[in-house]
Amino acid sequence: MASGLHDSSFTNPVVRWIDQRMPVFTMLQKEYGTFPTPRNFNYFWNFGALAMINLVIMIATGIFLVMNYTPHTALAFESVERIMRDVNYGWLIRYVHMNGASMFFIVVLVHVWRGMYYGSYKAPRELLWILGVVIFLLMMATAFMGYVLPWGQMSFWGATVITNLFSAIPVVGNAIVTLLWGGFSVDNPTLNRFFSLHYLLPFVIFGVVFLHVAALHITGSNNPLGIEPKGPQDTLPFHPYYTVKDSVGIVVYLIVFAVLVFFAPNYLGHPDNYIPANPLVTPAHIVPEWYFLPFYAILRAVPNKLGGVLMMFGAIAVLFVLPWLDRSPVRSMRFRPIAKWAFLLWTVNFFVLMYCGGMPAEEPYVTISRLATAYYFAYFLVILPLLAKVERPLPLPESIAKAVLRGGGPVPGGAAAKPMEKA
């Protein structure tokens, strides 16, 4: 063995030659082959892999769409319909991309929910969590700008409403809006810069996802019990156990995706976006895409414009400090009898906000939005810090292996500890 070469354990001469000089195969083997993974994952742990797949699908379909799309106010709408009609399988590519955005948010919201329920944000995974929130923010920006590109009525008016929010910022607000627009109204320069950024941001997301995964591979994964693996009896090699388990999830995910794309491609969209943008005609109700509705409801719940904007961004910003708001040493909600219900109520509350966001800003939705907004923040700022002091958690199992293989111990039945037992 020549000095300076990596000590490779691969025997195939070509693989070995490369691996000695650039140990990518060793790295893959370590990070995705033998990587010790808690043995008790349930199917909620599929959603990280699903999000990764979804990102790849979005980038792949997006690249093909760009080959046929024209970012100009006079041509954008028509070019999208050209894709639907005259590009070979253009309708498929576009509907996959369009519904892929919704699928991405479904998958990522479940992924975030899982992190919150099982306390994956707690030490030592704070940075991993923060990187995840960064990805979520980038996704929202990307989705928003992507929705503008077909230049339909909702594209135009959504862009107008959302960019105008920045004008609420004192002193520099109007300058920021002018910068975002590239002029004094939403027009061709806006469409061009949104197109440019919509192409750029997914690659930024890809970079942050890499960091997210890199951080994950230092701390290792959390698991439904929220206790650290104590030895090899608590873990399984990632391959084949979790590669195959993720594969099951991927197929189910693809079925849901296919139902949307092939049988209800416009179900989650808004009919007004098939009307070409017209700056002179305002739609009766300007409604954002469904995944923005909870935050839109928070925005509208506050009577003051700047206050609404701050609350809306605050709803995401509060996630960044979640690891320090929740000081309870117990990660998994399974062992937190009060926090569990507070969080499940928060989940229902999130859907209430989503519903109100889609409704016109009138009673009773305004009052409901306000109450729901209050609970959204109270959960983070009051309930979690308080529960860390007063809640008495249930006894934790000694180890993952004990809890999983001996049928339970202190694991509450309703939450189901055993992810995949042989039936």
Added chain:
Amino acid sequence: MPVRTLPMRKLKAAALAAALSLGFLAAPAAQAAEGHISIPDTRFSFDGVFGTFDRGELQRGFQVYKEVCAACHSLRLLSYRNLRDIGLSEAEVAAIAASYQIQDGPNDNGEMFERPGRASDRFRKPFANDAAARAANNGALPPDLSVITKARVGGADYIHALLTGYQDPPPAGVTVMEGMHYNKYFPGHQIGMAPPINSDGQLQYADGTRATVDQMARDVSTFLTWAAEPELEQRRAMGVRVILFLVILGGLTYAVKRKVWADVH
């Protein structure tokens, strides 16, 4: 153990499904708020998951568009060649295209000129521009119909309802503005468009179908749905095959998963 775990697994799956479907419910809820006029459900050949376009309906619908709607409404995203899809032959399409004079040019002298249409031409627009369209229509702009069924809540049902929803005289107590018409299903009920389909037998169907108002409205709604979603049949057929494939793949993947995990429980 095995007896206990199965329902639990189902329970979890159900919980997940419920959470997801709640999210989906918000979308139509958002749309429901838009108008309080309920659109009656018309039964179309393309309804449902496996529905396909009735070719007779499509061709009659094209006839209605050509003889009635096309006087004011453009269909700018369609070309004459697209009519092959509704069951017309190449010769028929060429003849339809040639019956229109299309502006082309400039020629070698720098002048625009008119020539008979070709299959590759887009549908000719009734007006040169929006201003001309407004001038001819009492200030109202007849919308382009290329994607109209995707652009209205209710889609084809809405188009059918609108075409059959005129009421003259209007209900008691309603004053209709000068040049407007009362329509039960139009948002605000006052529409600039005069009843385009107003009497049975307004046109003679080539295939001998009785041209009732309902029949004409139904046919043109079908035609416009095809115009908006010409890929609909291919999309659904592909969807069935893709999902069947995925279900089988899912079964196999799950079996492999069970086998791989058999030794660690």
